[in-house]
Amino acid sequence: MSTVNHQFRLAARPVGLPDRSVWSQTEEPIGEPKDGEVLVKVLYISLDPAMRGWMNDGKSYIPPVAIGAVMRALGAGKVIASKFGGLAVGDYVGGMFGVQEYSMAPGKGLNKIDAPADKLPVYLSALGMPGLTAYFGLLDVGKPEAGNTVVVSGAAGSVGSIVGQIAKIKGCAVIGIAGGAEKCKYLAEIGFDAAIDYKTENVFESLRRHCPKGIDVYFDNVGGDTLDAALANLALRARVVICGAISQYNSTTGVKGPSNYLSLLVNRARMEGMVVLDYMARAGEALVPMSQWLKEGKLKTREHIVDGINTFPETLLMLFNGQNQGKLMIKVAGD
Amino acid sequence: MSTVNHQFRLAARPVGLPDRSVWSQTEEPIGEPKDGEVLVKVLYISLDPAMRGWMNDGKSYIPPVAIGAVMRALGAGKVIASKFGGLAVGDYVGGMFGVQEYSMAPGKGLNKIDAPADKLPVYLSALGMPGLTAYFGLLDVGKPEAGNTVVVSGAAGSVGSIVGQIAKIKGCAVIGIAGGAEKCKYLAEIGFDAAIDYKTENVFESLRRHCPKGIDVYFDNVGGDTLDAALANLALRARVVICGAISQYNSTTGVKGPSNYLSLLVNRARMEGMVVLDYMARAGEALVPMSQWLKEGKLKTREHIVDGINTFPETLLMLFNGQNQGKLMIKVAGD
Numbered sequence: 001m002s003t004v005n006h007q008f009r010l011a012a013r014p015v016g017l018p019d020r021s022v023w024s025q026t027e028e029p030i031g032e033p034k035d036g037e038v039l040v041k042v043l044y045i046s047l048d049p050a051m052r053g054w055m056n057d058g059k060s061y062i063p064p065v066a067i068g069a070v071m072r073a074l075g076a077g078k079v080i081a082s083k084f085g086g087l088a089v090g091d092y093v094g095g096m097f098g099v100q101e102y103s104m105a106p107g108k109g110l111n112k113i114d115a116p117a118d119k120l121p122v123y124l125s126a127l128g129m130p131g132l133t134a135y136f137g138l139l140d141v142g143k144p145e146a147g148n149t150v151v152v153s154g155a156a157g158s159v160g161s162i163v164g165q166i167a168k169i170k171g172c173a174v175i176g177i178a179g180g181a182e183k184c185k186y187l188a189e190i191g192f193d194a195a196i197d198y199k200t201e202n203v204f205e206s207l208r209r210h211c212p213k214g215i216d217v218y219f220d221n222v223g224g225d226t227l228d229a230a231l232a233n234l235a236l237r238a239r240v241v242i243c244g245a246i247s248q249y250n251s252t253t254g255v256k257g258p259s260n261y262l263s264l265l266v267n268r269a270r271m272e273g274m275v276v277l278d279y280m281a282r283a284g285e286a287l288v289p290m291s292q293w294l295k296e297g298k299l300k301t302r303e304h305i306v307d308g309i310n311t312f313p314e315t316l317l318m319l320f321n322g323q324n325q326g327k328l329m330i331k332v333a334g335d
Numbered sequence: 336m337s338t339v340n341h342q343f344r345l346a347a348r349p350v351g352l353p354d355r356s357v358w359s360q361t362e363e364p365i366g367e368p369k370d371g372e373v374l375v376k377v378l379y380i381s382l383d384p385a386m387r388g389w390m391n392d393g394k395s396y397i398p399p400v401a402i403g404a405v406m407r408a409l410g411a412g413k414v415i416a417s418k419f420g421g422l423a424v425g426d427y428v429g430g431m432f433g434v435q436e437y438s439m440a441p442g443k444g445l446n447k448i449d450a451p452a453d454k455l456p457v458y459l460s461a462l463g464m465p466g467l468t469a470y471f472g473l474l475d476v477g478k479p480e481a482g483n484t485v486v487v488s489g490a491a492g493s494v495g496s497i498v499g500q501i502a503k504i505k506g507c508a509v510i511g512i513a514g515g516a517e518k519c520k521y522l523a524e525i526g527f528d529a530a531i532d533y534k535t536e537n538v539f540e541s542l543r544r545h546c547p548k549g550i551d552v553y554f555d556n557v558g559g560d561t562l563d564a565a566l567a568n569l570a571l572r573a574r575v576v577i578c579g580a581i582s583q584y585n586s587t588t589g590v591k592g593p594s595n596y597l598s599l600l601v602n603r604a605r606m607e608g609m610v611v612l613d614y615m616a617r618a619g620e621a622l623v624p625m626s627q628w629l630k631e632g633k634l635k636t637r638e639h640i641v642d643g644i645n646t647f648p649e650t651l652l653m654l655f656n657g658q659n660q661g662k663l664m665i666k667v668a669g670d
Contacts, residue, residue: 243600258596261577262583264607266396269608270607273605275601
């Protein structure tokens with residue numbers, strides 16, 4: 001093999017939004033797999049809000065990406081050389097391949113994907129991390145009961161849209177919060193009972209109107225003022241799932257704490273964080289029903305696919321500007 | 336009966352600390368009990384941080400005290416007239432008697448206290464609301480396990496001091512946060528493993544030093560920067576009990592939200608509010624072991640008793656200035 005691997009490496013820790021200056025583009029030869037390894041040609045790179053957290057120094061649920069390292073990212077690809085018994089050339093696989101064209105990885109840690117190439121994007125959305133995050137975050141942490149009122153922020157995003165649809169399947173009333181008319185229209189299409197456009201509405205007032213008995217489960221992807229508006233509308237014994245805080249990730253003035261947190265006391269409510277990595281051993285529990293719901297049309301996903309690894313710095317920013325419509329990913333190469 | 340009842344009524348909703356201007360002093364004849372009622376001579380009035388919340392307008396776990404109403408307060412007293420079968424003249428009782436010398440109340444809602452008059456203060460502290468708050472807040476919400484690290488703020492207060500002692504009884508390492516050398520010395524006397532003086536120490540650094548494996552249970556009575564310092568030191572799967580936020584109750588610039596709340600996500604931790612009123616039906620569960628621990632000397636309490644109902648406005652402020660040493664109450668009258 002003499003093919004060159006193009007990569008994006010973290011050159012500096014960003015302050016605020018990460019622009020091109022925090023990345024360095026490198027290239028290196030792709031090499032040959034050692035025993036137990038496979039060489040993967042990356043076809044899709046998943047872009048996720050969590051990546052912004054991985055770029056910061058300091059203690060978190062996984063170590064930060066080191067300066068000079070290839071940027072960490074989930075992806076889906078095709079095995080093009082294998083010294084691992086469980087995977088053969090031509091197999092499709094999912095894993096933490098990074099922002100690069102080729103990834104050399106121990107075969108053991110990869111997920112074999114039994115689907116044609118054109119289905120790979122679904123394995124980065126509903127049947128991947130976003131789907132598992134939604135499933136376990138909602139059901140295991142939020143614990144909705146039929147008849148409950150469930151509110152989700154970032155509702156048109158890859159996690160939020162699935163949270164809302166699972167909540168509907170479980171018999172809840174579901175209200176989504178998203179930015180812009182197009183996204184709110186999409187929420188109606190996938191069965192949400194109501195959508196709140198945070199760009200044009202007073203979220204507190206709209207939540208009060210749509211949730212007259214209060215919010216039983218609030219699934220938060222955004223933090224900031226939206227979290228505060230939801231806290232001010234909790235029902236007794238509500239559950240608040242802290243999945244993310246995308247409004248705060250690029251703050252240069254520190255994170256805004258939820259000043260309405262004493263609503264937890266008034267309502268004997270609970271706020272709890274979740275990290276999907278904790279649920280990897282239980283993935284099957286989610287993937288079986290999720291696949292079934294997808295097949296039956298009860299669960300819909302959409303992917304926002306941008307062409308070309310060279311667009312990575314700008315494509316990543318779409319997440320923070322709210323420009324993506326559906327699960328954001330980069331198509332690196334054809335099959 | 337022609338005795339006059341002196342009362343403190345809420346004259347205006349306070350902004351910030353409630354000074355004398357928010358109270359009106361009134362007097363009225365005490366009257367005769369109707370069927371089912373008893374007339375109670377109030378001997379002790381309990382002063383509690385929660386009273387500040389009851390003075391604010393807006394939705395909370397109980398309705399606010401109306402303007403012009405006798406200020407709500409727990410108390411202990413003696414039945415001096417009864418038209419309720421379950422209580423006789425001379426019986427000691429506990430109940431929500433208000434800030435006044437005499438209270439006319441339905442006998443049904445009162446707790447008969449089988450103890451001599453000089454023991455009544457304990458029924459407003461360890462064997463009253465603060466004790467029940469500590470017991471259920473720690474054990475039911477915080478769920479400590481033997482070997483856990485438990486941290487409590489407002490640790491020298493009526494709730495905090497009991498939380499710490501119960502945690503010790505349950506086999507935990509206990510660190511208290513309090514203001515001033517005298518309070519920290521008291522924490523050592525009642526068996527805390529360490530005390531942090533927030534007036535002279537950097538709470539974040541001291542917590543890091545005293546809790547090298549992180550905090551498993553944080554019982555919060557104060558909010559503000561102390562809550563943030565604790566959040567930054569959580570262990571994996573920590574439980575944060577939100578019992579109060581005394582540092583914020585008199586804020587004129589709004590409540591400070593905990594900017595480190597994303598530590599809940601990083602640590603898959605839980606923050607949950609508790610209101611002791613939810614546990615009234617289960618009071619016996621707590622009072623049996625608590626009485627036993629008091630008898631055995633495993634649980635110590637101290638009361639800070641100020642003489643005279645006329646001191647009420649200034650005595651109440653001691654709670655917010657941190658001047659009280661132990662459960663604060665007013666002695667209204669001798670037996």
